[in-house]
Amino acid sequence: MVELIQMEGRQAWLKRYGDGGSRALSLGALDFIAQRMGMGPLRPPPHRVGGEALDTEARRLGELAAQHVHVPQVLGRGKDSLVLSDNGRSLAGWLRDARDEEGCDRLVRLALQAIGQAHATGAYFGQPLPRNMTFDGRRIGFIDFEEDPLEVMDLAQAQARDWLMFGYGVARYYEQRPEALQALMQEAMSGETRDVNAQTHQVTGRLQRLAAVCNRLGRRARRLSHAVLVLHSATTLSVLVIGTLAIDWFSDGDLDVLRLLVG
Ligand SMILES: Nc1ncnc2c1ncn2[C@@H]1O[C@H](COP(=O)(O)OP(=O)(O)O)[C@@H](O)[C@H]1O
Ligand SMILES: [Mg+2]
Numbered sequence: 001m002v003e004l005i006q007m008e009g010r011q012a013w014l015k016r017y018g019d020g021g022s023r024a025l026s027l028g029a030l031d032f033i034a035q036r037m038g039m040g041p042l043r044p045p046p047h048r049v050g051g052e053a054l055d056t057e058a059r060r061l062g063e064l065a066a067q068h069v070h071v072p073q074v075l076g077r078g079k080d081s082l083v084l085s086d087n088g089r090s091l092a093g094w095l096r097d098a099r100d101e102e103g104c105d106r107l108v109r110l111a112l113q114a115i116g117q118a119h120a121t122g123a124y125f126g127q128p129l130p131r132n133m134t135f136d137g138r139r140i141g142f143i144d145f146e147e148d149p150l151e152v153m154d155l156a157q158a159q160a161r162d163w164l165m166f167g168y169g170v171a172r173y174y175e176q177r178p179e180a181l182q183a184l185m186q187e188a189m190s191g192e193t194r195d196v197n198a199q200t201h202q203v204t205g206r207l208q209r210l211a212a213v214c215n216r217l218g219r220r221a222r223r224l225s226h227a228v229l230v231l232h233s234a235t236t237l238s239v240l241v242i243g244t245l246a247i248d249w250f251s252d253g254d255l256d257v258l259r260l261l262v263g
Contacts, residue, residue, distance in 0.1 A: 041160040048146060060145035069118045089135060090130065105184065163189060
């Protein structure tokens with residue numbers, strides 16, 4: 001639970017790390033499928049709760065700050081809560097309010113650059129969705145680090161995961177212009193290592209195959225994101241794949257499609 005508070009005349013965020021709901025079953029299913037299908041970057045990191053989640057978040061915030069990534073400062077710490085400095089308004093809010101395509105592209109390009117720059121220093125995020133990113137009018141920032149992907153994958157896979165997450169997160173703003181998103185992603189990913197591009201390409205290729213199966217399963221399963229197609233072409237410099245296939249392949253790390261596949 002996160003609450004906006006005032007501290008010494010400034011805005012800050014009180015984040016409590018409660019018990020959380022158990023998602024063990026769906027996360028286990030996703031892990032099984034991600035491993036079976038050779039999609040390492042989609043393996044869910046252990047879902048920590050309470051003090052363990054707090055410790056993970058505090059540790060990750062420290063690591064990222066040391067890598068010069070714009071993340072909140074830890075202003076206070078209790079048994080099951082942290083007080084974090086305000087990192088700016090959520091990128092999701094900015095994107096919702098963007099007046100036109102140009103405004104949207106400008107924000108997405110800044111966000112992609114911030115991800116690429118952080119990766120170049122060896123950083124990784126885990127869930128860089130627009131709601132877990134911030135913008136203060138100047139700098140793109142990142143929040144929400146209760147889970148650490150490096151517990152279940154290597155750095156190249158974790159960085160590939162970031163591109164997949166971000167691509168998925170912004171796909172909804174590019175339903176009418178997937179080629180514009182592809183161009184932006186391609187530009188940003190050109191600075192990535194061969195390994196990260198190969199990992200991203202492999203996952204999106206396999207998701208496309210999964211999408212084909214889902215296609216036969218019905219309407220709900222058919223809602224896979226453009227991100228899959230957009231990223232796949234962004235990582236090959238090959239043909240432009242403009243998919244009208246809408247695939248909702250995960251929300252918050254959970255694969256809807258996969259939940260469907262397993263029952
Ligand atoms: N330090 C912060 N700066 C700005 N906004 C924040 C901050 N911490 C949390 N928020 C806001 O609260 C929301 C939820 O916080 P988050 O850390 O993502 O927790 P959750 O684990 O519940 O997703 C974010 O999407 C963002 O809008
Ligand atoms: Mg969040």
